[in-house]
Amino acid sequence: ETGVTQSPTHLIKTRGQQVTLRCSSQSGHNTVSWYQQALGQGPQFIFQYYREEENGRGNFPPRFSGLQFPNYSSELNVNALELDDSALYLCASSSDHGETQYFGPGTRLLVL
C-alpha cells in the first residue's frame, strides 16, 4: 500500500510569485486535506477536497486555491506569495471525508 506523497520536497520563491504544490493520496482514499504549519506551530487547516469538490475551508485568503483530480490526487496553488507564506505545507488523505487523516512528508516553502 502506497502512502501519501508530496512534491516537491523543498521550494524557494520570491514575494509576488505563484507556486503549485502536489499531493498523491493514499491508495483507496478519496478525500484530501491541506494544512499549513509555521515553525513551532501546529498545522492550520487550509481546505479539504472530497471527490473533486471543495468540502470546507479554513481562514485563508482566496489566493490559496486547490484542485482534486479524478484519481484523487490534489494541487495547492498560492498566488501573490507573501513572506508569511513561508511554512511546511502538509497534505493528508482519508477515506470518505473524515476520521483518520494520514499525512505526507510535506513541502517546505521559503518565500524571500
Place this chain on the structure above:
Amino acid sequence: EDQVTQSPEALRLQEGESSSLNCSYTVSGLRGLFWYRQDPGKGPEFLFTLYSAGEEKEKERLKATLTKKESFLHITAPKPEDSATYLCAVQAGGSNYKLTFGKGTLLTVNP
C-alpha cells in the same frame, strides 16, 4: 471556535522516566480526538484516535486516554527514539471534517 491547548510546551526526560502529556480541548460536538507524532521536518505520523470519554488506547510505550475536557498521552519507560513533537488534534461533528491542532509538546528523552 474549536480550541486545543497542549502542555507542557517542552518536556525533557531521562530514559526510563515515565510521564504524561496533556491536551485540553473545547469543541462543539467531538467527533474524534487524534494524537500524532512529528519528527523534525517531517509530516505527522498517526498514533491514536479516541472517540468518547473513558476510552483508552495503547501502542508499545504509549497510552492515550480521554475525558470530556482533556486527553493524556502517557509514556512509560521512554527511550531516546521516542523523542519527537507530539501533536493533539480534535475533529468536530458536522460536515466540515477539519482537524484543529494544538501547538504540540516537544519531548526529549536523554539516554
